Amino acid sequence: MVKPRKKRNVLYPPKALYFKPQGRQPSNQPDVILTIDEYEAIRLADHRKLKQEEAAKKMNISRPTFTRLIESARNKIAQAIVNGRPIRIEGGDFIFLKNRIKCRSCGYVWESKTSNTNQVNCPSCYSSEVEDVGRSLTRGPRRRRRGPRW
Numbered sequence: 268m269v270k271p272r273k274k275r276n277v278l279y280p281p282k283a284l285y286f287k288p289q290g291r292q293p294s295n296q297p298d299v300i301l302t303i304d305e306y307e308a309i310r311l312a313d314h315r316k317l318k319q320e321e322a323a324k325k326m327n328i329s330r331p332t333f334t335r336l337i338e339s340a341r342n343k344i345a346q347a348i349v350n351g352r353p354i355r356i357e358g359g360d361f362i363f364l365k366n367r368i369k370c371r372s373c374g375y376v377w378e379s380k381t382s383n384t385n386q387v388n389c390p391s392c393y394s395s396e397v398e399d400v401g402r403s404l405t406r407g408p409r410r411r412r413r414g415p416r417w
Contacts, residue, residue, distance in 0.1 A: 277306075370392060370396065370397050
Protein backbone atom coordinates (compact mmCIF):
# COMPACT_ATOMS: atom_id res chain seq x y z
CA MET A 268 0.00 0.00 0.00
CA VAL A 269 1.31 3.44 -0.94
CA LYS A 270 1.95 5.94 1.81
CA PRO A 271 -0.25 9.05 1.40
CA ARG A 272 1.59 12.20 0.38
CA LYS A 273 2.18 14.67 3.18
CA LYS A 274 0.67 18.13 2.72
CA ARG A 275 3.32 20.84 2.42
CA ASN A 276 3.03 24.09 4.37
CA VAL A 277 2.72 27.21 2.20
CA LEU A 278 2.72 30.55 4.01
CA TYR A 279 0.48 32.53 1.60
CA PRO A 280 -1.15 31.94 -1.79
CA PRO A 281 0.87 33.40 -4.68
CA LYS A 282 -0.04 36.96 -5.73
CA ALA A 283 0.05 36.04 -9.43
CA LEU A 284 -0.90 32.69 -10.92
CA TYR A 285 0.06 33.18 -14.57
CA PHE A 286 3.15 34.54 -16.33
CA LYS A 287 3.36 34.96 -20.09
CA PRO A 288 6.36 36.01 -22.19
CA GLN A 289 5.93 39.52 -23.58
CA GLY A 290 5.26 39.76 -27.30
CA ARG A 291 4.75 36.02 -27.64
CA GLN A 292 1.82 35.00 -29.83
CA PRO A 293 -0.41 32.19 -28.57
CA SER A 294 0.97 28.86 -29.71
CA ASN A 295 0.02 25.24 -29.47
CA GLN A 296 2.69 24.63 -26.83
CA PRO A 297 1.17 23.85 -23.44
CA ASP A 298 1.77 26.05 -20.38
CA VAL A 299 4.45 25.00 -17.91
CA ILE A 300 2.60 24.00 -14.73
CA LEU A 301 4.39 24.98 -11.52
CA THR A 302 2.65 23.56 -8.44
CA ILE A 303 1.98 25.77 -5.44
CA ASP A 304 4.38 23.75 -3.29
CA GLU A 305 7.09 24.21 -5.96
CA TYR A 306 6.33 27.94 -5.93
CA GLU A 307 6.82 27.97 -2.14
CA ALA A 308 10.14 26.12 -2.48
CA ILE A 309 11.36 28.77 -4.96
CA ARG A 310 10.12 31.55 -2.67
CA LEU A 311 11.95 30.17 0.36
CA ALA A 312 15.21 29.07 -1.31
CA ASP A 313 15.75 31.70 -4.00
CA HIS A 314 13.77 34.73 -2.84
CA ARG A 315 14.22 34.51 0.93
CA LYS A 316 17.67 32.84 0.57
CA LEU A 317 17.01 30.21 3.24
CA LYS A 318 19.17 27.11 3.50
CA GLN A 319 17.49 23.90 2.40
CA GLU A 320 17.25 22.57 5.97
CA GLU A 321 15.47 25.72 7.17
CA ALA A 322 13.15 25.84 4.16
CA ALA A 323 12.26 22.16 4.54
CA LYS A 324 11.31 22.73 8.18
CA LYS A 325 9.09 25.66 7.22
CA MET A 326 7.32 23.49 4.63
CA ASN A 327 7.07 20.53 7.05
CA ILE A 328 8.93 18.15 4.72
CA SER A 329 12.30 16.39 4.75
CA ARG A 330 15.39 18.00 3.26
CA PRO A 331 15.70 15.40 0.46
CA THR A 332 12.06 16.03 -0.47
CA PHE A 333 12.74 19.77 -0.51
CA THR A 334 15.76 19.17 -2.78
CA ARG A 335 13.61 17.22 -5.26
CA LEU A 336 10.91 19.91 -5.11
CA ILE A 337 13.31 22.82 -5.74
CA GLU A 338 15.07 20.97 -8.59
CA SER A 339 11.73 20.26 -10.25
CA ALA A 340 10.65 23.91 -9.89
CA ARG A 341 13.92 25.30 -11.25
CA ASN A 342 13.80 22.88 -14.19
CA LYS A 343 10.25 23.96 -15.08
CA ILE A 344 11.12 27.66 -14.83
CA ALA A 345 14.21 27.14 -17.02
CA GLN A 346 12.12 25.30 -19.64
CA ALA A 347 9.60 28.14 -19.69
CA ILE A 348 12.26 30.84 -20.08
CA VAL A 349 14.34 29.05 -22.70
CA ASN A 350 11.35 27.90 -24.79
CA GLY A 351 9.27 31.08 -24.32
CA ARG A 352 6.35 29.24 -22.70
CA PRO A 353 3.86 30.68 -20.17
CA ILE A 354 3.99 29.53 -16.53
CA ARG A 355 0.78 28.64 -14.71
CA ILE A 356 0.86 28.13 -10.92
CA GLU A 357 -1.71 25.59 -9.76
CA GLY A 358 -2.21 22.28 -7.96
CA GLY A 359 -0.02 20.33 -5.58
CA ASP A 360 -0.44 18.96 -2.06
CA PHE A 361 -0.40 21.91 0.32
CA ILE A 362 -2.10 23.79 3.11
CA PHE A 363 -1.99 27.56 3.56
CA LEU A 364 -0.79 28.77 6.96
CA LYS A 365 -2.10 32.30 6.32
CA ASN A 366 -4.24 33.74 3.60
CA ARG A 367 -4.69 36.61 1.19
CA ILE A 368 -7.98 38.42 0.68
CA LYS A 369 -8.76 40.25 -2.57
CA CYS A 370 -11.30 43.04 -3.06
CA ARG A 371 -13.49 42.40 -6.12
CA SER A 372 -14.27 46.13 -6.39
CA CYS A 373 -10.81 47.75 -6.42
CA GLY A 374 -8.46 44.74 -6.72
CA TYR A 375 -6.59 45.50 -3.46
CA VAL A 376 -4.95 42.40 -1.93
CA TRP A 377 -4.04 42.06 1.75
CA GLU A 378 -2.90 39.31 4.07
CA SER A 379 -5.11 37.78 6.73
CA LYS A 380 -4.69 35.12 9.39
CA THR A 381 -8.30 34.02 9.01
CA SER A 382 -10.24 32.74 6.05
CA ASN A 383 -13.59 34.13 7.24
CA THR A 384 -14.53 36.71 4.60
CA ASN A 385 -18.11 37.17 5.83
CA GLN A 386 -17.30 40.10 8.13
CA VAL A 387 -14.34 41.60 6.24
CA ASN A 388 -14.33 44.94 4.43
CA CYS A 389 -11.60 46.13 2.07
CA PRO A 390 -9.16 48.45 3.89
CA SER A 391 -8.75 50.46 0.68
CA CYS A 392 -12.33 51.11 -0.55
CA TYR A 393 -14.36 49.65 2.38
CA SER A 394 -16.30 47.35 0.04
CA SER A 395 -17.65 44.09 1.40
CA GLU A 396 -17.18 42.40 -2.01
CA VAL A 397 -14.09 40.38 -1.08
CA GLU A 398 -12.86 36.88 -1.95
CA ASP A 399 -10.64 34.38 -0.20
CA VAL A 400 -7.73 33.77 -2.60
CA GLY A 401 -6.64 30.54 -0.89
CA ARG A 402 -10.09 28.99 -1.02
CA SER A 403 -10.35 29.58 -4.77
CA LEU A 404 -6.98 27.81 -5.27
CA THR A 405 -7.94 24.74 -3.25
CA ARG A 406 -11.29 24.28 -5.02
CA GLY A 407 -9.77 23.62 -8.44
CA PRO A 408 -10.23 20.45 -10.46
CA ARG A 409 -9.11 17.29 -8.74
CA ARG A 410 -7.09 14.58 -10.40
CA ARG A 411 -9.05 11.42 -10.90
CA ARG A 412 -7.82 8.17 -9.43
CA ARG A 413 -6.64 5.53 -11.80
CA GLY A 414 -7.84 2.00 -11.52
CA PRO A 415 -10.62 0.54 -9.41
CA ARG A 416 -11.53 1.91 -6.00
CA TRP A 417 -11.58 -0.92 -3.47
